Amino acid sequence: MTATEGVEAVVGTMSTGEPEPIERGTTARGPWSRAWSRFRKHRLAFGSLIFCALLILTALAAPLIAPYGYEETDIQHKLAGPGAPGHLLGTDLLGRDILSRLIYGLQTALTVAFGAELTALVLALAIGLLAGYLGGRVEQVLMAFTDVMYAFPSYLFAVVMVTVLGRSIFALVVAIGIASWVTQARLVRAQVMTLKEREYVEAARSMGAKGSTIAIRYILPNAIGPILVTTSFAIPAAIAAEAGLALLGLGVQPPTPSWGAMISEGSRYLLAAPHMLVAPAVLFALTLLAFTWIGDGVRDAFDPSGEQR
């Protein structure tokens, strides 16, 4: 479950979901290739994409790249500063290599973030499409449910979920995923509501297409742009949520590393070993920024008219 897989999978189904009306004044190229060429011109976003691809590769190949295991202690070199022999970024209180722990922490962060956003996306699509398309009683019930969840502050919910499910990767995926699907579901429904009044949907309906066919083949492909935009902004938010929960002592069970826990540890030994805080904070910030810039690029690619808000 990696970053690109998620996005690529969506993009893949998109480019085959062809029956989109060709807008006037554009060439016959699909909206996807147009969006892609716009994205590529966004230098910051494209650079970020490359950076994030490298991060994902690093996370996948963590055991090969990390110089040590995340639990491995070097008792002789506790709290070694950066540049210490054998430890590029130094070691922590127990003599564990910080670079290695950062790399495994990256694995935790990305697994949780992509897992959670995939969960959120699936839930949002299912509920949003059903509600928007079926209307009537189903919509009322689903949207009443969504409204209740909307009233629930999402981090409160995530904290409660982790308390219930325990401190595992799975629990974090479920907690963050469930806490963040609501906004997406509301967006999907709004999209469906507008799209189902379009002429080409009416045309398909008049030709006798089934409801499910219309929803999946005609409405979904055209709703996916805005959904992709929110999803790409939701990924850095999920990374931040994972680190935040770890900061509160509700992240993955130690010794599995998490950036949030490393930051919290680093802040406690700030004066003795500032490098324990610097390394995770800097990598965490770069990662968040890169994913946010990808989001900016995706937004501009789908909405070239300029600022969204």
Add this chain to the structure above:
Amino acid sequence: MGLAVYLGKRGVRLVLSLIAVSILTFTLLQLAPGNFADLQRVNSGATNFGGVGTESMVGELESRYGADVPVWKQYLIFMKGAVVWDFGPSYKYASRNVQDIIAEAFPVSATLALLAVLLALLIAVPIGVFAALRQNTKTDHATMFAVTLGHALPSYLTAAFMILLFSATLKLLPSGGWNGPEDLILPVLALSLGPAAVLARYVRSSMLETLREEYVTAALAKGGPRRTVIIRHALRNSLIPLVTVAGPLLAALMTGTVFVEALLRIPGLGLYFANAAASRDMPLLMGTAMFFALILMVTNLVVDLIYGLLDPRIRTVGGGSHDGH
């Protein structure tokens, strides 16, 4: 729709949502593995924490809820207390009632949040206006780039960088704790940057829009000094839309306090909430969660009302900003 009817409707919805939140939280926490009292016994044996009083806690729990009472009845008992502002004693902070903890910790969080809003406005308005007046210049782009940075980084990460700079490197400020007014500086600064970024972006685009309005052109054409026109005519009107972001912003701030308080060890509501979750202090967790939910919902209601007052069009449509119908 009359204001009274609108208020009534929103009030009913607020209460219903609050009940839904409480049922969800209560049920989920009941599902949490391990009965609380047992867990407490195990923990006290293992970590030597709270060994004293554990038995009395169990007794307390039983006297409050009774032994072998079904979950739904326990919920009703809890709610009966909650309605009259009595959440019972906390487990972790034995001998203290949850409502007393809230009463003591909330002012701390509220101070942080309010000061952060104030600071955010003080930063955002000039920056937004400044960027709008230099639209599409290098200065504008640089400012907006800085805004993206502030927007993308969560407040606890900003706080981490700040203690690195101000505490570890410059040794100017304490790296946490809650002993004097100097302990306010870092958390407020860290909390304000995110909202300031969001606000600056809104001020800029709203300012750009108003600057194109005819009344601004007219005021300038009449020979009004540029500075006066910008402040009196353009700025005033471009601040109205800011109210719409106030709701989400305050929610984000509230979230921020939880993490910043945890990182900087500030005894606010957020820290108690996090500790309650980590130690499975059920009454404290329920109490703080409900309180957070209540604050957020009331804030949203107030924001919708203010917006309705400022812009009568919204009132006639008859919905708050959250009514998507």
